[in-house]
Amino acid sequence: MTPLDLRSFNLFGGLVCTTMGLVLLAVRLHFRSPVQGLGHWGVAPLMAVASALLFGLEGRVPSALVLVGGNGLLLGCNIAMLAGTSRFLHRPWRWWPWLTGTALCLLVLLCFSSVWPDYRVRMMTFASTMAWVCAAHARLLWVHGRGLSARLMGAAMVWQTGVLLVRAVATWWIDRPDTQRFEPVSVIHTVYVGTFGFSVMLLLVGGLLMFSEYLRQRFEHLATHDDLTGVLNRRALATRIDQAHARWQTQRQPYALLLMDVDHFKRINDALGHQAGDRALARVAATLQQGLRASDTLGRYGGEEFMALVTGADAELALSLAEQLCQRLAQQADDDQAPACTVSIGVAVVGAGDPQSDSVLARADAALYQAKAAGRNRVVLA
Numbered sequence: 497m498t499p500l501d502l503r504s505f506n507l508f509g510g511l512v513c514t515t516m517g518l519v520l521l522a523v524r525l526h527f528r529s530p531v532q533g534l535g536h537w538g539v540a541p542l543m544a545v546a547s548a549l550l551f552g553l554e555g556r557v558p559s560a561l562v563l564v565g566g567n568g569l570l571l572g573c574n575i576a577m578l579a580g581t582s583r584f585l586h587r588p589w590r591w592w593p594w595l596t597g598t599a600l601c602l603l604v605l606l607c608f609s610s611v612w613p614d615y616r617v618r619m620m621t622f623a624s625t626m627a628w629v630c631a632a633h634a635r636l637l638w639v640h641g642r643g644l645s646a647r648l649m650g651a652a653m654v655w656q657t658g659v660l661l662v663r664a665v666a667t668w669w670i671d672r673p674d675t676q677r678f679e680p681v682s683v684i685h686t687v688y689v690g691t692f693g694f695s696v697m698l699l700l701v702g703g704l705l706m707f708s709e710y711l712r713q714r715f716e717h718l719a720t721h722d723d724l725t726g727v728l729n730r731r732a733l734a735t736r737i738d739q740a741h742a743r744w745q746t747q748r749q750p751y752a753l754l755l756m757d758v759d760h761f762k763r764i765n766d767a768l769g770h771q772a773g774d775r776a777l778a779r780v781a782a783t784l785q786q787g788l789r790a791s792d793t794l795g796r797y798g799g800e801e802f803m804a805l806v807t808g809a810d811a812e813l814a815l816s817l818a819e820q821l822c823q824r825l826a827q828q829a830d831d832d833q834a835p836a837c838t839v840s841i842g843v844a845v846v847g848a849g850d851p852q853s854d855s856v857l858a859r860a861d862a863a864l865y866q867a868k869a870a871g872r873n874r875v876v877l878a
């Protein structure tokens with residue numbers, strides 16, 4: 497490649513990055529959501545572009561400006577990407593180590609440009625500092641990232657770290673003290689220049705994929721969970737019950753349904769208002785969840801009705817679990833946030849005569865009705 501080719505390549509990469517950066521910033525503005533890091537990811541490629549433009553102006557603007565501005569922006573781009581990833585993954589972030597590292601690096605570049613001009617020291621310093629940022633990014637993605645998109649971004653960072661380190665070391669063999677930035681001194685230099693745009697692009701694609709994966713999970717959560725209590729909603733619970741029934745039919749793995757209704761809930765609403773009623777429901781759900789095993793599934797069945805799917809349970813186990821839940825709630829006192837409530841529970845265990853889960857549910861419902869009729873705050877097994 498001629499020097500001109502390398503410059504054009506640099507600018508082309510910059511233009512692609514601009515587009516992607518603008519896409520991310522538009523997404524950031526559009527989704528005024530708690531998603532963190534998108535703004536940093538969006539600004540980073542714009543810094544890469546500004547850097548490419550400055551390098552493109554070499555010879556027309558003061559060389560110190562190109563050196564400090566161009567390299568500073570390139571480092572800034574990678575640090576902003578790292579900050580974005582860190583925030584997206586909810587990791588703690590501090591600017592000062594990175595800004596200090598950048599300032600030191602730029603100081604060395606200035607010294608070895610105007611006081612003791614030596615391209616090799618500048619290359620070694622800059623490539624090593626960049627490698628430090630990229631390695632930290634790769635580590636962050638590897639340790640805390642999830643899924644293919646995080647792996648893609650991590651791979652881009654490992655690749656860039658490798659290229660930077662090889663370029664930093666190779667400078668003692670392939671460069672002279674007066675080598676020019678866009679001189680095609682070797683294949684590794686061409687790869688080094690090309691890698692910047694390429695890995696920023698891969699990072700951005702990975703970032704967009706990570707964001708869309710986040711959105712998918714968020715929508716899935718909204719579609720399957722009850723907003724007020726955070727437990728499964730009725731539709732999602734029905735799916736789990738159908739799956740449990742299928743396992744019963746194929747593998748004879750039993751399950752029980754605990755249908756729970758808060759006692760005299762209307763009185764709470766009437767006496768304390770609906771907001772206090774809402775808080776009481778959320779408290780009931782949290783207490784029930786704490787009392788269940790990790791393998792059990794809790795859902796909100798209706799207004800003040802909850803249902804627990806207890807897998808692998810016979811009547812004895814289901815009954816004792818239901819009794820414990822009943823007692824847990826009965827032992828609670830009112831607190832500042834929500835009044836205490838008791839529940840009545842109807843329990844039914846799947847049996848040979850249940851072609852569908854509906855019949856188990858109908859028995860649990862009838863048992864609940866009996867528990868209410870018998871005075872509430874109690875458990876009845878169908």
Ligand SMILES: Nc1nc2c(ncn2[C@@H]2O[C@H](COP(=O)(O)OP(=O)(O)OP(=O)(O)O)[C@@H](O)[C@H]2O)c(=O)[nH]1
Nearest residue numbers: 757758759760761762763765770771773774799800
């Ligand atoms: N605050 C609040 N109230 C709800 C919600 N969903 C249902 N309710 C109320 O729950 C109350 C249920 O009342 P009822 O069906 O008469 O039952 P109850 O007062 O609990 O009496 P028993 O079930 O017979 O012990 C109604 O007042 C509903 O308005 C909710 O999401 N928030």
